[in-house]
Amino acid sequence: MTYLDYQATTPLAPEAFEAMLPWLRDQHANPHSPHREGRRARAAVEVARDRVAELLPPGGRLAFTGGATEALNWAIKGTPEDKGGGPIITLATEHAAVLDTVAASGRPTTILPVGPDGIVDLARAEAAIRPGTGLVAAMLVNNEIGVIQPIAELAALAHEAGALFLCDAVQGYGRIPIPAACDLVAVSAHKIHGPKGVGALWIRDGVKLAPLLHGGGQEEPGRSGTLSPALCAGFGVAARLMRDCQEADASHVRTLFAAARARLGAGWTLNGSAEYRYPGNLNVHRPGLDVARVMSELRDTAFSAGSACASGSGRPSHVLRAIGLSDAEARSSIRLGFGRHTTEHELLAAIDRIHAAADAQRIAA
Structure with a gap:
């Protein structure tokens, strides 16, 4: 199996497993628990906490x-009325975990559009983020097209208006620096070669949130x-590896991205900005491509037709629609995600097979 779906999840690092x-x-x-064995377990959690926090x-x-x-959910629903509980400003390309939670909050909301490159217009954002705004939420690296906001x-605009700023850093954590001006930052272990089932919310000192889950606190x-x-220990080791491997990982994905784009050729169009993006994400479309058919034919290659959270819905990606693609163009897009364990040989071999399948469709048509 050639695995090219790193935005959905990453392979578990052997060190994290151990x-x-x-x-x-x-x-x-x-x-x-207060007994000795409980304290030992607590110590392991605290070591992991420190390691995850090193990249925040x-x-x-x-x-x-x-x-x-x-x-x-906690960051959005937990912001109190006197600080952060006013209207919400967010972007049309956010993950459903933000867009659906904002919609469920019942608070007045402005959803800012993005340009064809996937990036928000700061002048338009400035006009929308006015005094009285409670929360501004934006994703650092987009999970579908890799664009960096x-x-x-x-x-800074949020703070000028007296609002809190929430950063969904799931795809960028450990890969690119997280700006220090954030007030709330959400991260996940399984996107950085850690285990599924654990994430974290970083909360700036002085920011108070109401509980999302009630119980023992x-x-x-x-x-x-x-x-x-x-899970905490695995997350901590994965975070430490992201810190230690950051330069090597960054160089590797840049090399893979350049090689992959060159191999795809002119028949494929990059979705989103070529300049302001994380290079481990390659989202492209080709006119008339039946992506479902290609995926069915290449079952030993794991790649995506969109985000994992929206797969199977039958709806075109809201992110691709937001950057101006038609329904047909969105449905003819694929996302290749690669990283630390991807070799150039296997990536290019997979692209050759995808290319051949796409060419066969065109000939058959």
């Missing part, structure tokens, strides 16, 4: 969650639920 194994096999204490801005605290979706500038900022030392 860090988790003792807590799954031998050590079963509750990290919130200073001046905040980190709460583990069940994933980034929980973290985003001007997060520092958006955060095990996490100091107000998150209830028993933490898994195994």
Whole structure:
């Protein structure tokens, strides 16, 4: 199997697996228990917390969650009325975990459009983010097209209006710097070669959130639920590896992106900005391509026709529609995601097979 779906999830790092194994096999204490074994489990959680926090801005605290979706829900629903509880400003290309949560919040909302490159117009954002705005939410790296938003500038506009700024950093965490001006940052372990089922919300000092989950309040900022030392330990080791491998990973994906674009050739059009993007994401379209048919023919190659969260819905990607693609163009788009464990040989071989399948469709038509 050639795996090219890194935006959906990344392969678990062997080092993360090894860090988790003792807590799954031998050590079963509750990290919130006061006895010796509980304290040992708690110590493992705190080591992991420090490691995850190393890649986040200073001046905040980190709460583990069940994933980034929980973290985003908490950040949006937990902002109090007197600080952050006013109208919400967000972008049309945000993940459903933001757009659906904003819609469910019942708060007045402005959804800003993006340009054909996938990037928000800062002048338009400035006009929308006015005094009285409670929360501005934007994704650092888009999960579908890899575009990098001007997060520092958006955060500055939010603060000028007296609003809080929430950054969905799931795809960018450990890959590109997270601007220090953010007030809330959501991250996920399984996007950085860690385990599924654990994420985190970073909360700037002084920002108070109402609980999303009520119960024991095990996490100091107000998150209830028993933490898994195994999942936390795996997340911590994956974060440490992202820190240690950051330069090598960045160089590798830049090389892969350039090679892949060259191999695809002129018949494929890049979706989103070529300049302001994370190069481990290659989202392209080809006129008339039946993506479902290509995926069926190449079952030993894992790639995406859109984001994993929207797959199977039958609807064109809202992100691709937001950058101006027609329904037909959106449905003829593929997303190739690659990273640390992808070899240039397997990527180019997969592209050759995708290209051949696309050519066969055109001949048959």
